[in-house]
Amino acid sequence: MLFLRVLLQFQRVLSLLQPGDHIIAMDDLYGGTVRLFNEIKSISQGIEISYVDMSKEKNIEASIKPNTKMLFAETPTNPLLKIIDLEKLADFARSKNIITVADNTFCSPYIQRPLTKGFDYVIHSATKYLCGHSDVIMGVLVMKDAESDNSKRISNIHNSLGPISSPFDSYLALRSLKTLALRMERHSSNAEKIADFLESHPKISKVIYPGLESHPQHSVAKKQMDFFGGMISAEIKDGLKASKNFLERTSLFTLAESPWRS
Template sequence: MSEQGFSTRAVHAGYEPDPQTGAVNVPIYASSTFAQDGVGGMRGGFEYARTGNPTRQPLEANLAALESGTFGRAFGSGMAATDCVLRSLLRPGDHLVIPDDAYGGTFRLIDKVFTQWGIEYTPVAVSDVDAVRAAIRPSTKLVWVETPTNPLLNIGDIAATAEVAHSAGAKLLVDNTFASPYLQQPLALGADIALHSTTKYIGGHSDVVGGALVTSDEDLDAKFAFLQNGAGAVPGPFDAFLTMRGIKTLALRMERHSDNAEKIVDLLSGHSAIGQVTYPGLESHPGHVVAAKQMRRFGGMISVRLKGGKQAALDFCARTQIFTLAESLGGVESLIEHPGAMTHASTAGSALEVPEDLVRLSVGIEDATDLLADIEQALG
């Protein structure tokens, strides 16, 4: 049989109905340990839930299938997955390249923790392949790309960046959180690792925190598996169950997120209070051509800059009624936030500091007419 379609994989990959009960959904195995048939005689390969759990295992297989990879590893958060990669691949004296508008949590971990252990980093515009090439040193072991980036929605050319990284002997990681596996397939474009905060679009319901790493490189997976078990930042069985439940509707949700976002972009682009709209689907976006090449659609994230500066941005955030003022993104509900004071506060005073007039929208799956009316009244 030829490879199944995305939605079929999302619903079925990694799990067959339970042979004893016929349960069509993955059971929640709330057990910390598993009986053995004699010393070393594990049933189904399970001995201790930090090492492996029968609810987490199908999730990991499903994540690998969604990213068209071979190996999937689930973590207790996106930052736990980030930490696993950094500790697996970097040693004192090593260097990595990161986006110059990286997610604030990624920047904070690298800048405040890993630099204390002798790791060096260079922020660079991921949209500029030549700049990435120039930033690479002999000690560079990892090129870290977000595309679209958080929160400025810049676009990196995954295939071109993979060639640059590999020619220098470095690995390429793509944080695919904003796009989701439905909209973008980094491994198929040459990336070595796809990373997700599964808290976001993959889970999709703002009710579970998690992270994931997917690769087709057996040696990389062995390193991730060692730290996943050794450090123990794993999701519990209920978290794994909720994430699996969310995945089943990922394709449907991403289509609706994209539909709604496009309508909102049309409104914002012509609004007198808005100075700039950033969305990869706009032909005026500098990365539009690359995004159109490597993404199925352009997603549900929009960034805008207000003509009235910081106070206008804060007022916009305060006045919405359907868009909830909250951190995070990718859930079924629409969210609004001020990155400079919220998700990216850690970048203040650094090369990664975000504009104070910037507002980030995570467009949900509500009725578009209601979302448009909410924005109109909030900007009114």
């Protein structure tokens, strides 16, 4: 399904829940998702939300309640690039009859495919890597089983409310998909070189990148990702002033809302 705006696709998935239901979500999430959870769902619809470090399986088991109906995962997360074992999480949720949703924006389906690991629903901000040219705003929802009762309910609501992408935006998305493989491979190879460089730099205290062996979930990333993606997080020594100075002096990087333009 294509949506006119980012996060509309997630709102459709949330329509499966009732007041009083409980969601377990990753503790490191895209800010727009957190706003949707905190300012809309937990207030206006009475849905309970727990934020948990889902990269540690014991945390998920400890957070399960009788009213838990959904697990929501980002992997890698935004911005700390934590990795969740998708297959293990899906198997656990299935044993508890809990719906699983993954935000796969940071990977795109070229790098990682949560549906093949057992997830029920996958969302993408197609504005980012999928479209990749900063000229489309679009959300995508992909279903494992379009004929299930839950999926039919989502489809009916989507058909009734109709916030679908325009024909021209859909055309631009199709144009972008033709270069997705090339772009994602280059994003990943560039990021790996930059991460290696930063990890040995004397002014960098920490580099977070799934492709580095120093990443705490590197082995999980190797198992479920075909490449390691284009996103890197790093901590600069000497605090906030040094970090601002670094950002102001870069000539190739752009300080932008969406760093996906290629």
